[in-house]
Amino acid sequence: MLSDVAASVGLSSRTGHNIPQLVGDTSNPVVIYDWKDYLSTLFHPIKNVTKFHQFHVSVDHPGVVEFREFSDSPVVRITLRKVSKVNVNVSCDDLPNVMFAKGLDLYLQWYLFENSAKSVS
Template sequence: MLSGKQTFYLVDEEETQGKGANSVVSMVYHYLMYYGHGETNGKFHFDNCSGQNKNNVIADSVNKFSRNGHNISQLVKDMEKPVIFSDWKKYLQQYFKTQKHINTYNHFTVDSTKPGYVVCKESCDSVPITVNLLEKNTIISTSTMPNTLTPNGLDAAIQWYLYEQIREFCYNDANKDVICPKTTIVKTEVDFTSDVDTNKHKCPSRKQYLLN
């Protein structure tokens, strides 16, 4: 950015919606809404994680919102403007078609004067291919937003782990009930033998602590 500022999004595990397209688009949308300054020409670089970034939801979201004056300047670090995770995937499917062979392309260009059209290139010096992703006879609504996704929250076993193993390390006693509160779920009703990580990562040491 010309401002010389770099923004990082740190998402609490309790609020996360995973690493899919909905999360990526929600954070990009938030940045443009609250940190943008009315830019009319933008360049976005995503890493090459095809399952997360290089997909139709990303392309469609840029296509829908590439309008002049859409970005409104907001105060940085405005705590009253939280990041809202929305179901962009389902929302955009009603307006756009799926782009075939999207993983073969690395450069995408959209123009606000040509809604629905995406110029695709395999590399920076490749011959561009233009495709129309807009569904036939579709009028994009500019007054509606996708449904908000409700966070799944922390697994009961993780809540007990934080309360029993992490709470003591909170230097500020006032923060203990915010960061590591005691869960209302009875411990005897929690299954500590199953994989408690929502991303299916094994955590044997965590479970061992819980079982002791």
């Protein structure tokens, strides 16, 4: 059962970092937040971030990240923070907006219904 897998994941973490959640569990729902919109108010995005392999941050330059595509590539340096203050207070109580699933459109629902009915018979 899926609940057995979730229990195994929970028990596999010695420090308690693995916290399984089952989608559809009404007693402990999975909440999805709009982190992209929320973080865009505080930070500049790194364009094409997935093509870079090396990142460097330093306590000497807070809010600045240096990155390279490859070890012999030139260093690109940007300031991530949009706010110039060194300490930006972000409260743990100040969460992004909750995102809700839009669901499947009627065409796709009907397609899945028809094709799952064929595979069962």
